[in-house]
Amino acid sequence: MHISLPRPLGAPASAPALPKIGPQWVPAGVFLGALVFAGTTVLIAQTSMETAAGYEVGRLEGLKTLEQQQNQRLEAEVAALKSLDRIEQIAVDRLKMIKPKNYTYITVDRLPPTAAETTRSREEAAYRGDAASAEPWWERLLSGLTGQKRTQ
Numbered sequence: 001m002h003i004s005l006p007r008p009l010g011a012p013a014s015a016p017a018l019p020k021i022g023p024q025w026v027p028a029g030v031f032l033g034a035l036v037f038a039g040t041t042v043l044i045a046q047t048s049m050e051t052a053a054g055y056e057v058g059r060l061e062g063l064k065t066l067e068q069q070q071n072q073r074l075e076a077e078v079a080a081l082k083s084l085d086r087i088e089q090i091a092v093d094r095l096k097m098i099k100p101k102n103y104t105y106i107t108v109d110r111l112p113p114t115a116a117e118t119t120r121s122r123e124e125a126a127y128r129g130d131a132a133s134a135e136p137w138w139e140r141l142l143s144g145l146t147g148q149k150r151t152q
Helices: 023-081 084-093 115-128 137-146
Strands: none
Touching: none
16 A cells, blocks of 8 residues: 655646666765764864873872972971071080070281191291291180180
């Protein structure tokens, strides 16, 4: 049994026949299908890689934030350990040091001698037999301030 549908008004009695696709169009269709498949595959792969990279960037930014916070905590700890009050407290408590009651300031108006000058002046004093001149200037200054002669 064959059912026929009513024709729209003004439509011809028979529909035109579709063109037949010959064997010459098959390779072009296969090529076109492969091209669409390859393009879709590349698009999906790119989207997947971009999504993975986005997750990786987010993970690394979170890690960076954690490392920056750790760095700030360590810098605060270093500052606390370098505190002069803390160092003074350790010196008094652990090392049994005491604060000086008075200070003595000494001003020196000339530069210290170079190593060559010191060696030369000692050699000259030793040659002359002058023991006081063989003594370094700072030892003479110190013994003059304290009133004590340094013994060796």
